[in-house]
Amino acid sequence: AATSGKSITSADDSSESSGARYPQDLRSVLVTSVLNLEQLDIDLYRGTHHWVPSTQRLFGGQIIGQALVAAAKSVSDDLYAHSLHCYFVRAGDPKVPVLYQVDRTRDGRSFTVRSVKAIQHGQPILICQASFQLLQPSPLQHQFPMPVVPQPEDLPTVEEIIQRYLRYDLTESAKQGLNKLLATEVPIEVKPVSPAQFYRHVSGQPRRLFWARARGHIGEGNMKLHCCVAAYVSDFALLGTVLLPYPKYKARFTASLDHAMWFHSTFRSDEWMLYECDSPWAGSSRGLAQGRLWRRDGVLAASCSQEGVLRVKPVPENSKL
Ligand SMILES: CC(C)(COP(=O)(O)OP(=O)(O)OC[C@H]1O[C@@H](n2cnc3c(N)ncnc32)[C@H](O)[C@@H]1OP(=O)(O)O)[C@@H](O)C(=O)NCCC(=O)NCCSC(=O)CCCC(=O)O
Numbered sequence: 610a611a612t613s614g615k616s617i618t619s620a621d622d623s624s625e626s627s628g629a630r631y632p633q634d635l636r637s638v639l640v641t642s643v644l645n646l647e648q649l650d651i652d653l654y655r656g657t658h659h660w661v662p663s664t665q666r667l668f669g670g671q672i673i674g675q676a677l678v679a680a681a682k683s684v685s686d687d688l689y690a691h692s693l694h695c696y697f698v699r700a701g702d703p704k705v706p707v708l709y710q711v712d713r714t715r716d717g718r719s720f721t722v723r724s725v726k727a728i729q730h731g732q733p734i735l736i737c738q739a740s741f742q743l744l745q746p747s748p749l750q751h752q753f754p755m756p757v758v759p760q761p762e763d764l765p766t767v768e769e770i771i772q773r774y775l776r777y778d779l780t781e782s783a784k785q786g787l788n789k790l791l792a793t794e795v796p797i798e799v800k801p802v803s804p805a806q807f808y809r810h811v812s813g814q815p816r817r818l819f820w821a822r823a824r825g826h827i828g829e830g831n832m833k834l835h836c837c838v839a840a841y842v843s844d845f846a847l848l849g850t851v852l853l854p855y856p857k858y859k860a861r862f863t864a865s866l867d868h869a870m871w872f873h874s875t876f877r878s879d880e881w882m883l884y885e886c887d888s889p890w891a892g893s894s895r896g897l898a899q900g901r902l903w904r905r906d907g908v909l910a911a912s913c914s915q916e917g918v919l920r921v922k923p924v925p926e927n928s929k930l
Pocket residue numbers: 662666667668669670697698699700701844845846847848849862863864865866918920
């Protein structure tokens with residue numbers, strides 16, 4: 610049941626729970642702009658950028674989220690994304706939009722597969738396969754338990770943590786860096802479970818946990834859209850987990866090479882979800898990172914895996930940050 614260019618970025622208008630947190634007109638920018646692709650032709654879309662990381666290459670999560678929006682537009686309403694597999698083959702250029710070309714690879718009885726190519730300057734920057742399934746209940750159901758961590762209400766936001774760091778005796782360039790971070794409009798809210806570990810001020814296991822949610826209101830009801838937002842969120846701070854055991858090194862060049870994701874349950878991407886990231890392996894200038902997104906009621910919402918290239922340099926001995 611293929612369809613042509615359906616709208617999946619309509620947020621729910623009903624005034625329910627999270628409407629209390631945000632007035633209804635304060636829609637998530639992820640919905641109104643980043644994931645709101647413009648249709649150019651059948652199965653051809655254009656996406657624009659909102660937040661561009663300091664690396665001046667496009668945020669991988671944005672490209673994956675937009676590719677999933679494009680794929681989802683070509684499947685019927687009763688099909689839900691259950692997995693995607695991507696390679697980042699070129700750095701995304703923030704100066705131009707990205708085109709998304711969808712190939713309707715197969716429409717099966719239960720499963721439907723789409724291939725999406727993200728293109729800039731006539732060349733692919735990402736190749737992505739996404740698979741969708743009809744809801745099919747089964748008696749086979751299990752999941753690992755969610756880690757026990759403090760609730761988001763008891764933890765500071767990234768902005769509050771940066772404000773605290775700014776009170777320390779820092780070099781001018783470190784202060785400038787932090788102020789720049791504060792001014793950046795990342796469309797995700799983040800609350801690290803252990804700020805010192807999140808920012809690599811203590812060395813530790815390659816594992817970190819943080820609460821994350823889309824900034825702004827999205828609303829209940831559009832599961833396709835929540836999966837696209839979660840794909841965006843899932844690339845955030847995941848690869849950095851690989852660096853946690855190495856406080857004596859800082860990143861000189863890092864980029865995600867691939868990203869795979871599996872969606873397990875319904876969830877709200879504008880409500881707090883715990884992102885549990887760990888890295889089981891690093892070597893050969895690469896590192897593997899794995900993430901699990903938990904609903905705060907303990908249900909496993911999604912899992913993902915990513916490999917990245919990481920080239921590092923030693924941190925100077927007298928560094929204050
Ligand atoms: C991965 C690459 C770079 C691979 O291309 P490549 O031509 O094979 O590149 P490369 O040779 O690895 O060069 C990359 C860089 O590594 C340097 N290099 C290469 N070999 C060495 C060496 N032996 N020693 C020291 N340095 C070396 C090269 O000079 C390159 O550096 P440069 O770009 O020149 O500064 C390319 O395919 C690519 O750019 N793909 C897109 C990756 C991407 O954009 N991913 C998404 C964005 S990353 C992300 O979103 C994570 C965000 C995490 C977060 O914010 O939390």
